[in-house]
Amino acid sequence: MSARPFVLLSLAWTVGVSAVGELVLNETVGQEVCKDYEETFDRVFTVPKEAAYLNCSLVNQYVFDFLNTPYNITWYDLRRGLVVTEEEEGRLIRGTSLLFLNSTMEHQGSYLCVVRTPESCYKQATVVVVDKAEVGECGRPRTALQRLQEAVNDNLVCPLSEYASAADRFSIQWYKDCELLQNSRRFMFMKDKLVLLVRNVSRDDAGFYTCRMTFVLAGVISEVAETIECEINGDWLSRPQVIEPAKEHIKVALGSQLKKLCRVFVPGQNTETHSTKPFWFMNGSSVPENPSDRIQQTPIIVRSVSNGVWSERSLLVSKVLEDDFNKSFTCWTENHYGMSIGYFTLHPTDPDLRLPVGLFLAMTALLFIMGVLLYRELKVELVLAFRTVFPFFYESTDGDGKLYDAYVVYPRFQWDTSSERVEIFALKTLPQVLEEHYGYRLFILSRDGLPGQAVANVVEHTMRCCRRLLLLYTTASLCRPEGMVWLEQQMGLHRVLVDGSLTVILLEMEEVKDPSGLPESVRLLREKQGALQAWKRKSMRRWTCWFRKTEEVSEAELALTSSPLPARFWRKVRYNMPVRGKAKPHSRRNMLLAL
Structure with missing residues (x-):
């Protein structure tokens, strides 16, 4: 042993341990005065045979510029008044830290950290408390309080992060009331087991949790443990x-x-x-x-x-x-x-299309209504114009087995002036207009029938050779008993009216004020398709000029306008007559395609 420690130890027995420590410290530090930051508030707690970690907190930017200023650290044992070195087994100094890897009751006391720079000196003491562990107890005498939030996922943090940072390697185990915890639906370990996540925290999770660390530092295996007293906080908030x-x-x-x-x-x-x-x-x-x-x-x-x-x-x-x-x-x-x-x-915002769309729909509806009204009013003129301009859209009547375009029939009674007028119209006016001007072929029984032929046979045979049937009648001709008898005698005519085997055109030469007086077959046909009323004098001359431009027989229309019957009546007759188209019938076209 050197002389100086020997003298100091002798002096210690005379003046007391504290005085010796102060003398040693003064001699070691010399005559310099260090700025004293007094004792740290936090204590270092440990138990025998476990590690204790002391850190010099003076090395920070609030004390001095440690990043740009050279400094050194010296640890002193104030109880014995000696400089702490690594000569004693189980002591390690790592940077700003002092570790006791195997604590004993003798390690309890105050330890002074002195930091020296070229111009200054700083000192601060840290207290180490070594408690005796209770036999059979899993936890530590000293506990740290942490709280978990009820009804949410919350975690406990092991207070041994400083040991983990200093160790070469380490492992941690968690206990709750001496029961080892494993990864499960309720518990999960994170960050190298330094954090214990507790899912859906309940009141039953309150208690004492101990995290025990086994670590290796400088080839020495050591242990340390901390016990956490866990309380459950019932007032809680969660993520917004x-x-x-x-x-x-x-x-x-x-x-x-x-x-x-x-x-x-x-x-x-x-x-x-x-x-x-x-x-x-x-x-x-x-x-x-x-x-x-x-x-x-x-x-x-x-x-x-x-x-x-x-x-x-x-x-x-x-x-x-x-x-x-x-x-x-x-x-x-x-x-x-x-x-x-x-x-x-x-x-x-999108453009407001309600007004233009509404106007468009209104105009479309108006045009549609106007179109419907105009079509209803000008249907006959439009169809005739289309037939004249586009005849190839309609099949030719050649080769259909018919000889006549229409069969003209009317009741004939002696001493009846209306029947005489009808007969004159049928024998003179109809041929003049339909045959001479429009090229239709008509069969008129009183004109085309051969003398001596049976009327019933002629009527039935001829009807089969005609494409239309023109029935001319007046109130006097069909609404009286003689007219009923005449219609019943015309067997072929009556059958055509009933079964509809031939298209019938009704020419009403006089106004029939009481249609119920007509024969039933004629009345039903009149109600179904209407009749061309020659007695009406309503003219459509305002449209005549436009349609004359599209029709080939404008001279005939011009002649009809000066006749007792208006031109519109004749256009309606032509509308109901067979179409004289130019397209070949389907059968003939198929034969040409086969060739």
Whole structure:
């Protein structure tokens, strides 16, 4: 042993241990005066045979510029007044830390950390407390208090992170009341088991948790443990939820006003102390709260409910500009459990097409109604014009086995002036117009029948050779008994009227005021298809000029306009007569295609 320690030990027996320590310290430090940061508030607790970790907290930016200033650290045992070195087994000095890898009761006491720089000196003491472990107890005499939040996922943090940072390698095991914990649906280890996650915390999770670390440092295996007293906090909050806006696309008119509400709900019970506040951002920049700004956010309105708290804040845009379109407006909120956002984007409104669409539909409906009315009024003229201009759309009547275009029949009674007028019309006027001007072939029994032929045979045979049947009648000719008898005698005519085997054209030469007096077959046919009323004098001469341009026989129309019957009556007759087309019949076309 050197002389100096021997003298000091002798002196210690005379003046006391504390005095010796002070002398040793003064001699070691010399005459310099170190700035004293006094004793640290936190104690270092350990038990025998476990490690103790002391850290010199003077090496930080608030004491001196340790990054740019050279310094050295010396540890002193104030109880014995000696410099702490690594000569004693189980002691290690690593940077700013002092470790006892195998603590004993003798290690309890105060240890001084002295930091020297070229110009200054700083000192601070740390107290080590070595407790005796209770036999049969899994935990440690000293505990650290931590709280878990009820009804949510929460975690406990092992207070041994300093040992983990200093160790070469380590492993950790968790215990609850001496029961080893494993990964399960309720517990999960994170960050090298330094964090214990407890899922869906309940009151049963309260108790004492111990994290035990086995580590290797400088080839020495050591252990250390800490016990956590876990309490369950029933007042809870969870992650906020932005209910509105929710990724919306809003269409607004240019120059209009806009008000959008941000609604945030925070589930929980601790509503009085919550700190969740919503904020509006526009393209990443905070929206001001100044009421004079064009875009502003209103004050927050908070409303508590039984299961949480609602926070609401509105975004006001006094006038929407074109620059506001396609920009994102975000409502952001955050608390200790996480953050949540909701946003919306402005888009210009679609053009208001209601007026033009309404006008278009109204014009279309008006044109349709006008077209229907015009077609009903000019149907005959349009069809005749189309037949004249496009005859190839209609099949030719050549080769259909018919000899006549129409069979003309009318009742004949002696001493009846109306029957005489009808007969004159049938024998003179009809041939003059239909045959001479339009080229139709008519069969008129009183004109074309051979003398001595049986009338019934002639009528039935000839009808089979005709394409139409023209029935001329008046009130006097068919509404009296003689007319009924005449119609019944015409067997072929009566059958045609009943079974409809031949197209019948009714020419009503006089006004029939009481149609019920007509024979039933004629009355039913008249009700079904109508009759051409020669007694009407309503003229359509206002349309004659236009149709004369499209018809080939304009001279015939011109002649008819000066006759007692109007030209429109004759156009209706022609409309009901067979079409004199030019297209070949299907049978003949098929034969030509076969050739």
